[in-house]
Ligand code: ADP
């Protein structure tokens with residue numbers, strides 16, 4: 001579904017992502033882990049079009065998307081969440097999600113956006129009524145809202161950035177189960193970024209590890225967790 005080759009991002013003289021290549025197969029959950037500052041969000045920003053790669057190729061369903069505008073990439077079927085949720089506080093929960101559906105599906109149909117919002121909110125377990133406001137949501141609620149907004153855009157590939165940040169242990173388990181349910185029930189392929197291994201390792205099919213912008217390990221969770229290079233990086237943090 002996704003083939004990334006030789007991806008590079010430089011900010012001035014600093015190389016945030018250095019020659020990273022990987023593939024994502026249809027229907028899998030790929031975990032992408034690495035310490036803070038290792039380049040995870042920068043990769044997501046290039047996959048979703050908010051950053052233009054310095055070099056490299058991103059093939060999605062056989063089409064080159066590197067450097068394409070974010071709305072084109074969303075319309076082609078890549079949805080994302082943001083590490084730091086920034087909902088519109090003057091809109092209701094429903095309106096926030098329907099808005100994402102309206103622009104993200106490209107059809108600009110109010111009725112379709114509303115339907116997509118209802119389905120997405122039900123999927124993540126947020127109220128589907130039209131009145132509930134955003135301000136009552138805690139950390140877990142805001143993460144669910146991020147997921148619902150991404151789902152409302154109708155993605156084939158979902159990029160989930162740090163879905164566990166700020167959650168307690170029980171909420172982390174719930175969030176992990178939710179990502180698996182999104183894959184199992186909706187058939188959506190997922191790349192899931194976290195800086196800690198923890199609960200991610202029990203849900204992903206494969207995992208890839210970044211350090212200082214470079215891929216240092218990739219494979220089954222059990223193999224990666226016992227890779228000396230990975231252990232070294234995680235002991236150092
Ligand atoms: P991660 O998501 O793995 O924590 P990021 O991808 O956000 O890491 O950042 C990787 C590195 O690139 C960090 O050192 C960060 O400071 C740097 N970086 C990210 N975005 C920019 C930017 N727009 N300008 C300059 N440096 C950036």
Ligand code: MG
Pocket residue numbers: 040041042083162
């Ligand atoms: Mg990040």
